[in-house]
Amino acid sequence: MPENNDGPDTEQGERGSSRRTFLKRAGLGTALVGLGVAADEAIGSATAPAVPPRTTVTAADGVRIDDVTVIDPADGSRRARHTIFVRDGRIADVMATASAPVESSLRVIDGAGRFAVPGYNDMHTHVLQSPDTELGFALMLAQGITGIRQMEGSEELLIRRAENRLGLNETAPRLLHLPGALLLPFNANTADDARTEIARQWDQGADFIKMVLTDQDVFFAAIEAAHEKGLRIAGHLPPPVHIDAAAEKGFDSIEHLGTGSSVFLTLSTRADELWAQTPSTLPFPTWAARIPFAGWAFDKFLKKNFLGPATSTTDAAQLALLKQAFATYSEDRAAQLAGSFIEKRTWNIPTMANIRSKYVLDDAEFRDDPWLQRLPAKDQEEHLATVASFRSIPPADLDIFHEYYERTLQTVGIWAREGAPIMTGTDGNGRGVGNSFAIEFRELGRAGLTPLQVLRATTSQPASYLGRTDRMGRIAAGMDADLLLLDADPLASIENLSSISLVMRNGHDYTSADLAARVERLMTAQD
Template identity: 25%
Template sequence: MCVHDHNALPAPDSALARRSVLAGAAALAGLGVLGVPSASAAVPALAAPAAGAAAASAPSGRPSAPGYPGSAPETRPLVIEGGTLVDPVTGDATADAVVVLDGGRVVAAGDRDATRKAVAGVAGRADVVDAAGRFVVPGLVDAHVHANALEDARLILHNGATTVRSGSSSFYQDIALAALPEWAPGLSPRMHPAGLFVSPELGDSVLADPELAPLAALTDGVREEKALAHLTGVNRKRGATVIKTRANPRAGLPEQDPLELVYGEEQLAAIVRAAKGAGVLCHSYSAEGIAGAVRAGVRSIEHGVFVDGATLADMAARGTYFTPTLAGIASMQGSADPVLAERGREYAPVLREAVRAAADAGVGVVAGTDSFGTDVTPIGTEARALADAGLPALEALRSVTTRPAALLGVEREVGRLVKGAVADVVLLDSDPLASAAALEQVSAVIAQGRVVRNDG
C-alpha cells in the first residue's frame, strides 16, 4: 500500500558521476567492492541472466565485466527428489517426482522414469535435496516490492520469492540488485527494476543521477509532460525494465488523501509513451485515477481499491493486470494511528470485493506484497489473502507463479518447472492445491540453481 516514503534514504556521495551511478547504487544497497559470497555462504545462487541485469555477456554465455579479470561462479547440478511436483498450469500433481537442475536451468522434471536419463547425466556431479513429504513448486513471484539493500533482497528470497518486480527504489538500488544474480547466484531474487518513482516530488532521489538536476528547479514538481518523459527516459537509460508511477497519493500516510488525483490520463499516457515498451505499474486508489491509468495504457494497477465494474471490463479487454496488495491494505486496520486504522477498516472489505469482481471479469490478478526494506511480508501471505477474498487455491497459486510471469513477459522461463525453465524451486510443507495457506509454509528455496534455504 506504499505506506513508506520512497525517498527517505540518505543521499549518495556528492562525487557520484554519471558513469558510476550503478556502482553507487550497489554501494547504497550494502554491496562491497566485488562482495561475492563464497560457495559455502549461507545465501546461495543463480546462473541464468536476470531480467534487466546490467552486466554484459561473453560469447560463451557467461557474464563479463569490462576491466574486471574474474569470471562468474558456476553452480553444481542439483537433483530434487521424492516430493510431489505441482504444475500451476494444469493443476496436476506428480508424486515421488524428480527435478534436475543444471547450468541454471531445469533439465528435466517429472516422475522417476521420465527423469532417469537426466539424473544419469549429472551423476557424480550433482548435489541432492530430499523432498520426500514436501510439495515442489516453481520459485514464487512477488509483483510489487521495494528492495533497497542486500538484507531486503535476502529476506524476500528466503520467503520464497525468487523473481520480483520492483515498485521503485530511492537511488537505483533495484537496478544494481538486478545485476547480481549472474555474478553472485542466490544473493538476490531475479529483479525487474523500476529505478526511481515517477512522482511529482523526487526529494533526495533527484541526487541519484546528474541528468535529473534540471528537475530540481521545477517549482511545481515533475508534472509537465516533458519532465515526466525526461524522468522516465533516464530510468530506462539506467536499466529500468519497468516504470512505476501513480495516479493518487499514498493511503498509508495519514496526512495524504489517497483519492486526490496526482496524475491524470494525459500525464500517465506521456509516461507510457516515454517508457518505450517497459510495462508501467500505476499506484492508484480512486475510481477516476484507476480509469484514467487504464485508458492511458499502463500494464498494471497497484492497490486499486475503488476500481469500478466498467473499468474492470476495460482492464479485461486491454489485458491490464491487477496487483491489489491486499495483505498490506488490510494491515492498516492494526495501525496505532486512528486515521490509518479507520482507512484500513474501510478499504479492506472494498478491496476484497474488488479482487472477486476482477477475477469474475477475467482480469489477471497477481500477488504483490508492497514489502519495503526489511519489513517483508512473505509472498505466500498475500496469496492466502487473495484466496480468503475468493480465489480458488489453484488461482492463488497462479497469482504467484504463471500469472505474474506472463505480466513480466517471462512465462517461458518462470512460473513452471519444465525443461528450459530457470532453476528456481520452492518446497512447501503442505499441498497448495488443497489450500493457499500452504504457500506460507515454505521449507526450502532454490534460487538460480543454488540452495539458499532448506529447513527439511
C-alpha cells in the same frame, strides 16, 4: 548487463495531517524552501554512499530431486513420483522417477511426500530501499521468494545493477524488473517533462516506469511516452485519474487498487456525482515542484506523510465521500471493470497486507505479530504509538476504514472470479509487522481466490507479465532452477503454500532450517 543473474502519530483532532490538508496548511513550497537551506550541504553525503562490492551468482553442482509431486500452475495438474534434473542453474529435465536414469555424478534430494512448485515472485517490493538489503534478501528467500520486481529505482541503482553491485548472489532473489526514479511533479511537472524524464530513464536502462503523482494530462502523456520506448508503466493512480480511464489508456499495472478512494468512487452507482465532489488538481501547487531540492526534500522528509496509515492521508471530506461510495457500491460495476482489465491486459497487484496495515491497523495482529519483538526498540515504540493513535479515532471513522478494507477484499474477489490478471506483492522489504508473503496469501484467500489462483498469481502470472514464460513460472526443461519443495499440497489449502521445506535459487538448494539460521545470524549481527 543487468544483474538478472543474479507513521508518525496521528491525532483525530488534527486532520490537517491528511495529505491534502497537510500540504495546504504547512505549504509544501514553504516547507521545501526551509529544507532547501540545509539540503545543499546534506545532499552530497546523502547521495554518495560507499560503493558496494561486485557480486555474482556462483555455479551450482548438479542435483536431482527424486520422487516428488510436480505442480503445474498453468493447469493445476499434479504429476506424482517425478524426478527433476538440475544442471548449471537450469532445469535440465523432468520425468517419471521410475524411468529416470541413474547418474552417480548428481547429488540426490529425496522429494518423497513433497510437492515441487516454481519459486514465488514478490511483484511489488522496496527491498532495495532497505538499510540492510542482505537481511531483506534472506527474509525473502526464507519465504520462498526467488524473484522480485523492485518498485522504486534511481539512476544510482540502475548503475549498480549494471555493475553487479546490488548484492544479488545465490542467497538473494533474482531481480526481475527495476525502474528509474519515481515520476513525480519534481521530474514530471508537464507532459514535456515526463517525456524527457522517460527518455532519460530509458537511456539509463530502466526496465519500466514507476508512476506516483502527476497531473492527469501528464499521466496520460507518460503512458504514451513509455510505450513509445517499449517500456511498461506501472504504479499509483494520481487523485484526478479514474481507474477505468487508466486501463482504457493502457496503463500496464495498477498497484494497491490505484491508491486512495479512486476505485470506490468509480464503482459507485453515483460515480459521476461523487467524482464531481473530488478535487481535480494535485494536492499542492505546481510551482512548489520547481523549488531547488524539492524532490530530495520530499523523499527525505515528507514521503512518510503519504505512506502512513489511512488516518494520515484521509480527511473528513474524503471519509464522507467513501461512506457514500460504499453505500452505493456496485458488484456489476466491479465485474465490468474486470472485463476492461482483461480486454486491455491491465494487471493488478493489490498488496492486500499493505492495504490492511493502513485501514485495519487496530487489529490485534499489529500488536501481537512476533516480528514486532525482533525490531529495534525505537521502531517498536514508534509502531505501537501509531497503532494506539489509530485505535483512538472515533468509532464512526474506524467503521469507514474497516469497510474500506472489506470492500477491497470484495473487489479483488470479483476481479479474480471474472479472470482479471492479478499478481502478488507485499509493498515491503522482506518482512514487516502484519506483512509477509504468508499473510499476503491469506488475505488473497479471504478475498476469494483459490489456492491455485494464489499460486498462479505468484508464479505463472508474473512470468506472463514479464514475458518470461520460457524461463520461469513452471517446472519444465529449460526453466531457471528457481523452485520450492513444500511439505503439503499447495492446491489443498492456501496455508500449504507456506509449508516450505526447501528453496532452490539458480540451482543452489537451501533447507528451511538453513534459511532460518541465516536470518537469525543476520539479525544477531544487527543487535
